[in-house]
Amino acid sequence: MLNITEEKTISTDICIIGAGPVGLFAVFEAGLLKMRCHLVDALPQIGGQLSEIYPKKPIYDIPGYPEVLAQDLVNNLEQQIAPFHPSFTLGERVEELERLEDDSFRLQTNEGTEIYCKVVVIAGGLGCFEPRKPAIENLETYEGKGIHYIVKNPERYRGKKLVLAGGGDSALDWTLYLAELAEELTLVHRGSTFRGAPDSAAKVMALADQNKINLRLNANVTSIIGNGHLNACILSDNEKNTEVINTDYFIPLFGLSPKLGPIADWNLNLDKNAIAVHTEDYSTNIPGIYAIGDINTYPGKLKLILCGFHEAALMSHSAYRIVSGGKKPSFKYTTVNGVQTF
Numbered sequence: 001m002l003n004i005t006e007e008k009t010i011s012t013d014i015c016i017i018g019a020g021p022v023g024l025f026a027v028f029e030a031g032l033l034k035m036r037c038h039l040v041d042a043l044p045q046i047g048g049q050l051s052e053i054y055p056k057k058p059i060y061d062i063p064g065y066p067e068v069l070a071q072d073l074v075n076n077l078e079q080q081i082a083p084f085h086p087s088f089t090l091g092e093r094v095e096e097l098e099r100l101e102d103d104s105f106r107l108q109t110n111e112g113t114e115i116y117c118k119v120v121v122i123a124g125g126l127g128c129f130e131p132r133k134p135a136i137e138n139l140e141t142y143e144g145k146g147i148h149y150i151v152k153n154p155e156r157y158r159g160k161k162l163v164l165a166g167g168g169d170s171a172l173d174w175t176l177y178l179a180e181l182a183e184e185l186t187l188v189h190r191g192s193t194f195r196g197a198p199d200s201a202a203k204v205m206a207l208a209d210q211n212k213i214n215l216r217l218n219a220n221v222t223s224i225i226g227n228g229h230l231n232a233c234i235l236s237d238n239e240k241n242t243e244v245i246n247t248d249y250f251i252p253l254f255g256l257s258p259k260l261g262p263i264a265d266w267n268l269n270l271d272k273n274a275i276a277v278h279t280e281d282y283s284t285n286i287p288g289i290y291a292i293g294d295i296n297t298y299p300g301k302l303k304l305i306l307c308g309f310h311e312a313a314l315m316s317h318s319a320y321r322i323v324s325g326g327k328k329p330s331f332k333y334t335t336v337n338g339v340q341t342f
């Protein structure tokens with residue numbers, strides 16, 4: 001069970017930005033050296049690209065696994081790091097980084113959570129997944145006031161009126177899930193067929209046939225109305241007919257595209273949207289800040305999970321000197337020492 005915290009002030013040895021496979025494995029390597037980790041991810045779940053983009057695809061190049069489904073690898077990593085009790089802030093993006101007088105760091109997320117730590121490890125992959133937004137006037141006015149681009153806490157929608165938009169897996173899966181909770185749910189899709197899994201599409205069509213959801217195909221949400229909070233979506237179909245749907249929430253699910261985001265403004269040496277690192281320990285140009293996984297670059301870099309795992313090991317041994325005030329880590333095989341937790 002993940003320790004997902006709502007706490008607004010956190011103090012830890014290492015703050016890991018990004019809970020993709022590489023950030024997760026870094027918890028294990030740091031844990032072997034008795035360093036505590038807190039992870040922050042902008043997505044509402046852990047697993048990075050594996051859980052967000054290809055959870056059901058098999059991966060063939062993880063050592064020791066002839067074949068493993070991406071989501072199963074994430075689940076196994078979660079189990080592997082559990083003995084080290086990492087804590088997580090999910091659904092929040094790290095925006096600010098400040099170096100304090102004692103050389104430690106203060107990080108702050110877009111929702112005001114502050115993390116105090118001795119070492120920062122950026123495992124941000126391709127960057128933050130930013131939502132693709134529909135072209136609707138005053139959309140920004142109602143962001144967070146009725147418009148959500150990710151479903152962070154489904155319970156929030158219990159007993160509410162919802163309009164969802166999109167035709168991919170995310171729109172279909174959330175329609176099936178939220179139809180059970182919502183007072184009324186309308187799914188709007190600009191096409192006549194869905195791009196998502198045929199099985200999910202069939203289930204959505206069945207819900208519409210049973211009048212458990214309203215389905216509007218060949219239609220778009222073209223404008224929104226509100227008064228401080230969203231009140232209604234206005235739909236237009238291909239024949240230019242319009243319809244007003246009263247709603248508490250509008251959730252456009254048009255996919256996410258990765259952007260380096262705020263990390264680009266932290267004075268790190270960048271090379272084509274990736275962070276340049278030293279290959280002996282994956283440190284950046286700023287002492288105390290490391291970058292591992294897809295987000296870093298160096299001569300010969302391969303954007304592979306196994307390369308990120310190796311980087312996590314070397315980073316941890318280097319970070320230990322900072323966390324422990326200059327001590328050298330003692331290197332022991334896990335087969336000799338076991339996994340000693342704290």
Ligand SMILES: Cc1cc2nc3c(=O)[nH]c(=O)nc-3n(C[C@H](O)[C@H](O)[C@H](O)COP(=O)(O)OP(=O)(O)OC[C@H]3O[C@@H](n4cnc5c(N)ncnc54)[C@H](O)[C@@H]3O)c2cc1C
Nearest residue numbers: 018020021022041042048049094124125127293294304305
């Ligand atoms: C379709 C596909 C198939 C693939 N197949 C393979 C394969 O077979 N074998 C293989 O080795 N690799 C494969 N890859 C590549 C592999 O997925 C990546 O190498 C791996 O995900 C990198 O892990 P990561 O932890 O570095 O980053 P990611 O998995 O990208 O995770 C980074 C996380 O950081 C978060 N983040 C970024 N910035 C911030 C911020 N400012 N605040 C908070 N959170 C932030 C993001 O939300 C994200 O969750 C594949 C990739 C794709 C897309």
